[in-house]
Amino acid sequence: MLKNLTILNGQEVYLNRDFAISFKNPEALLQTLKNIDEEVTARGFYNDELVIDIITLKIICYKIKEPIPYFISLTYDDSSLPDQIIPKMHKLIKNLNKFFEKNPVPVGPISDEYKGLIESECSSNIDDLLMLRPAKISIIGNDFVGKSSICEMLQSGKIPKKYKETTNLKNYKAKLFGMPVLIWDIPDPGDLSERVWESFILGSDAVILVLDSSRENAEESKLMVDLTDKIIPNAELLIVANKHDTEEALSPEELESILQNKVFPFIANKPENSIFIQKQAAKLLEIKADGLDYSKEDFIIQRND
Numbered sequence: 001m002l003k004n005l006t007i008l009n010g011q012e013v014y015l016n017r018d019f020a021i022s023f024k025n026p027e028a029l030l031q032t033l034k035n036i037d038e039e040v041t042a043r044g045f046y047n048d049e050l051v052i053d054i055i056t057l058k059i060i061c062y063k064i065k066e067p068i069p070y071f072i073s074l075t076y077d078d079s080s081l082p083d084q085i086i087p088k089m090h091k092l093i094k095n096l097n098k099f100f101e102k103n104p105v106p107v108g109p110i111s112d113e114y115k116g117l118i119e120s121e122c123s124s125n126i127d128d129l130l131m132l133r134p135a136k137i138s139i140i141g142n143d144f145v146g147k148s149s150i151c152e153m154l155q156s157g158k159i160p161k162k163y164k165e166t167t168n169l170k171n172y173k174a175k176l177f178g179m180p181v182l183i184w185d186i187p188d189p190g191d192l193s194e195r196v197w198e199s200f201i202l203g204s205d206a207v208i209l210v211l212d213s214s215r216e217n218a219e220e221s222k223l224m225v226d227l228t229d230k231i232i233p234n235a236e237l238l239i240v241a242n243k244h245d246t247e248e249a250l251s252p253e254e255l256e257s258i259l260q261n262k263v264f265p266f267i268a269n270k271p272e273n274s275i276f277i278q279k280q281a282a283k284l285l286e287i288k289a290d291g292l293d294y295s296k297e298d299f300i301i302q303r304n305d
């Protein structure tokens with residue numbers, strides 16, 4: 001997933017857009033980029049890309065000399081492909097160079113208006129980059145627990161008009177708080193061979209395990225938590241205690257003691273609840289956007305920290 005795009009000119013920040021959280025400390029990435037800029041400038045690495053790995057992050061950066069000296073970097077996680085990113089970065093740099101030729105940088109501190117112009121110049125290139133590798137969220141769980149309802153809520157904020165059993169894998173393209181994502185509606189593991197089920201969840205950036213909140217279902221689902229731990233140990237997990245409104249539903253505390261993990265109590269047959277599941281899914285991917293608050297305690301089970 002893409003995490004950040006930054007353009008610097010010395011200490012001046014022309015653009016610093018976070019798509020998702022890179023480091024817990026919000027200042028850390030910008031400081032790191034400024035240090036890299038200083039280093040590449042001192043070494044005279046002009047115009048060629050430099051790919052740098054920092055823990056689980058990759059940074060592709062360029063130091064451009066003409067028409068003005070600037071540093072541009074794209075930060076993403078290790079599952080994206082630099083080969084696809086590089087030509088798109090070249091396009092973006094070409095656009096920016098044209099922009100800087102036409103709109104000479106004003107003397108003195110850069111105004112917000114000028115920064116706004118830079119951002120709008122980049123916006124179609126950014127959309128293009130974001131489409132390169134949308135994050136994958138797998139929705140898993142037993143039959144009839146509410147998986148497809150949650151997929152619809154994530155995609156359109158609506159719920160299915162009537163129940164239809166999902167007999168095979170179904171993919172949804174969606175945007176969560178502006179970020180393109182792929183949502184995989186994966187059938188009950190009992191409906192597939194174990195190998196096929198496992199192959200469906202491989203490559204997930206995040207997993208939403210849906211329960212109907214009955215005791216029997218919670219006990220069965222425990223196995224699925226263990227399987228995801230084994231197959232996709234880095235994917236963040238959200239356990240949705242769905243059908244919270246039904247008589248069979250156990251309390252969140254009872255479910256948590258069976259599953260040994262936090263659960264998110266939910267009711268997926270009410271479209272007005274869509275925003276709550278959309279926010280949780282966005283937080284699973286650590287998307288940065290207005291309306292997403294990471295300071296409060298939440299339901300995400302973090303496995304890659």
Ligand SMILES: Nc1nc2c(ncn2[C@@H]2O[C@H](COP(=O)(O)OP(=O)(O)OP(=O)(O)O)[C@@H](O)[C@H]2O)c(=O)[nH]1
Nearest residue numbers: 143144145146147148149163165166243267268269
């Ligand atoms: N009471 C109640 N019903 C719900 C809730 N969420 C979903 N349902 C209903 O449960 C049924 C199954 O929902 P789906 O979203 O199709 O469940 P699924 O897991 O995709 O089902 P399969 O594809 O057959 O495995 C539908 O009739 C939904 O309307 C809920 O929170 N409360």
Ligand SMILES: [Mg+2]
Nearest residue numbers: 147148165166
């Ligand atoms: Mg379904």
